[in-house]
Amino acid sequence: MYKILILLFLYPSLAISSNFTLDKFKIEINSNFLGEEIMLFGQKKINDKVIIIFEGEKKNARLYRKIKENFFWINKTKELSEIPSFFAIFSSPKISLSEIFLIPGITKKHYLISNYRQELYEIRTALQNKGLYHEEELENVDGSLFLKKFKIPDNIPAGNIAITFYEIEEGEVISVSKKNLIIEKRGITNKLELLLTQQSFFYVFILIIFSIIFSLLSNLIFRKK
Amino acid sequence: MNFYLPIAEISINIYLLISLGVGIGFISGLFGIGGGFISSPLLILVGIPPSVAVGTTTVQVFASTSTGVISHYQKKNIDYQMGITLVSGGLIGTLCGVLLLNNLKNIGLIDNYLNSIYIVLLLITAIFILYESAKINLIYKNKKLKLHQHSWIHGLPLKFKYRKSKLYISVLAPLSIGFFIGMLTGLTGIGGGFILIPCMIYLLGMKTISVIGTSLFNITLVSFTSLFLQIYINQNIDFILAIFLIVSSSVGAAIASRVIDRFDQENLKVLFGMLLITIASFLLYDLFKTPINLYEINYV
Numbered sequence: 001m002y003k004i005l006i007l008l009f010l011y012p013s014l015a016i017s018s019n020f021t022l023d024k025f026k027i028e029i030n031s032n033f034l035g036e037e038i039m040l041f042g043q044k045k046i047n048d049k050v051i052i053i054f055e056g057e058k059k060n061a062r063l064y065r066k067i068k069e070n071f072f073w074i075n076k077t078k079e080l081s082e083i084p085s086f087f088a089i090f091s092s093p094k095i096s097l098s099e100i101f102l103i104p105g106i107t108k109k110h111y112l113i114s115n116y117r118q119e120l121y122e123i124r125t126a127l128q129n130k131g132l133y134h135e136e137e138l139e140n141v142d143g144s145l146f147l148k149k150f151k152i153p154d155n156i157p158a159g160n161i162a163i164t165f166y167e168i169e170e171g172e173v174i175s176v177s178k179k180n181l182i183i184e185k186r187g188i189t190n191k192l193e194l195l196l197t198q199q200s201f202f203y204v205f206i207l208i209i210f211s212i213i214f215s216l217l218s219n220l221i222f223r224k225k
Numbered sequence: 226m227n228f229y230l231p232i233a234e235i236s237i238n239i240y241l242l243i244s245l246g247v248g249i250g251f252i253s254g255l256f257g258i259g260g261g262f263i264s265s266p267l268l269i270l271v272g273i274p275p276s277v278a279v280g281t282t283t284v285q286v287f288a289s290t291s292t293g294v295i296s297h298y299q300k301k302n303i304d305y306q307m308g309i310t311l312v313s314g315g316l317i318g319t320l321c322g323v324l325l326l327n328n329l330k331n332i333g334l335i336d337n338y339l340n341s342i343y344i345v346l347l348l349i350t351a352i353f354i355l356y357e358s359a360k361i362n363l364i365y366k367n368k369k370l371k372l373h374q375h376s377w378i379h380g381l382p383l384k385f386k387y388r389k390s391k392l393y394i395s396v397l398a399p400l401s402i403g404f405f406i407g408m409l410t411g412l413t414g415i416g417g418g419f420i421l422i423p424c425m426i427y428l429l430g431m432k433t434i435s436v437i438g439t440s441l442f443n444i445t446l447v448s449f450t451s452l453f454l455q456i457y458i459n460q461n462i463d464f465i466l467a468i469f470l471i472v473s474s475s476v477g478a479a480i481a482s483r484v485i486d487r488f489d490q491e492n493l494k495v496l497f498g499m500l501l502i503t504i505a506s507f508l509l510y511d512l513f514k515t516p517i518n519l520y521e522i523n524y525v
Contacts, residue, residue: 031465033229034236064333064521073516077333085524126522154229154236157524189231192464196232200456207464208452211288211471218475219292 018044035154041147049168056086057159092138105173232463250477261286261415280461282414287448297438304389308442314403315447322411323454351501416444
């Protein structure tokens with residue numbers, strides 16, 4: 001079924017060049033958001049290597065490293081800046097991080113996978129623990145066709161995820177194409193966050209009114225006769 | 226069935242959340258407590274970020290005490306002079322507590338400190354309850370207990386006459402108690418009634434009739450202030466989580482009020498003490514166990 005889908009989608013460009021797409025380019029975070037599965041698929045020249053990198057918006061972050069002190073596990077904190085909110089590397093055939101470190105065309109553009117440094121390893125591991133970092137191989141469907149299903153977790157921050165498609169030949173980037181995946185909060189989820197950040201007083205006021213009404217109501221409904 | 230919590234930024238099973246709320250309400254109703262010091266650690270145990278658990282518990286505390294204070298106002302059971310003194314200390318304490326929470330969050334030690342505070346509070350309360358229960362059962366069953374004795378507190382300066390409670394004591398004592406409880410509210414989200422009430426009876430020597438109303442008056446105003454401070458300084462109150470907790474805990478409390486007569490009060494106290502020790506044990510285990518993930522990242 002995937003094959004038919006891929007062939008239909010890519011039919012106009014089958015003989016032209018390597019390409020990729022997603023089954024959706026917008027994810028809405030609403031009250032029943034549990035994360036979302038994304039399907040990435042495309043085509044490549046049979047002998048070429050492709051690397052697709054998903055990189056979320058860069059934000060300030062804090063990295064906590066747990067260390068044991070007198071029987072207790074405590075956090076050591078480090079302030080970080082420009083850390084992507086999501087990061088995924090998909091390749092076909094499988095290309096390890098050590099190999100990627102040797103491709104300057106990629107490492108210069110993606111700081112998180114730029115070198116062997118321990119700090120970067122710790123950030124990648126911390127993101128992986130939250131489901132925000134993936135490093136996987138694309139499934140090969142028919143020599144030139146590939147696909148991959150992966151999950152965007154429910155703790156994904158809202159914002160754009162830049163998707164960069166690299167075609168690699170003999171360790172050099174020979175072509176690059178870009179697309180965007182938009183993650184946005186919608187409905188009540190979005191309204192509440194906006195209210196909290198922009199109109200805090202009103203947020204507390206509504207909360208207080210709700211609290212009193214609910215408490216009075218439940219006292220009225222459930223009180224012992 | 227899961228539900229996405231917009232401020233906590235995680236989805237949580239709705240049945241787990243409702244069960245938790247009903248359970249907290251049931252325990253609160255059964256044992257006559259506000260429930261804040263149980264709900265905060267329990268929310269953390271089910272995966273709510275500690276800062277959000279603290280902020281949201283403050284809403285639950287406010288909701289559960291605000292209606293109570295109205296009822297005590299109608300019955301004229303509030304000592305306003307004492308209440309205002311306690312609240313004055315409480316407001317400064319809350320501000321300190323909220324700022325301390327923010328600082329702990331920033332340096333990444335919130336889990337350790339909050340867990341340690343909860344463990345100490347839960348264990349002290351459990352020991353106190355079990356000791357009191359044992360004392361009543363074994364030693365003083367047939368003796369009348371003397372509630373208040375003169376201590377060093379009554380020798381403090383700046384004495385003031387609290388007419389309703391018929392007390393002539395230093396304002397420093399209720400101010401300090403209010404400050405300590407306020408600090409706990411700001412830092413942990415709890416109302417602190419389980420500490421405040423024994424302090425008012427045993428340390429200040431207040432009459433039992435106005436203790437509950439005055440304590441509720443203090444907790445309502447302090448948690449009300451704490452709500453604003455938490456929102457402005459920490460932005461850690463999850464609206465959806467708060468509403469779920471308020472509604473489900475009200476149902477739990479209502480169920481408790483219908484079945485409470487079927488239980489022996491002294492056995493209930495022992496059960497409550499054991500429950501507190503169990504929760505404290507889980508939190509203690511959390512501090513000692515080797516973490517699954519050595520690295521954690523949070524966006525600012």
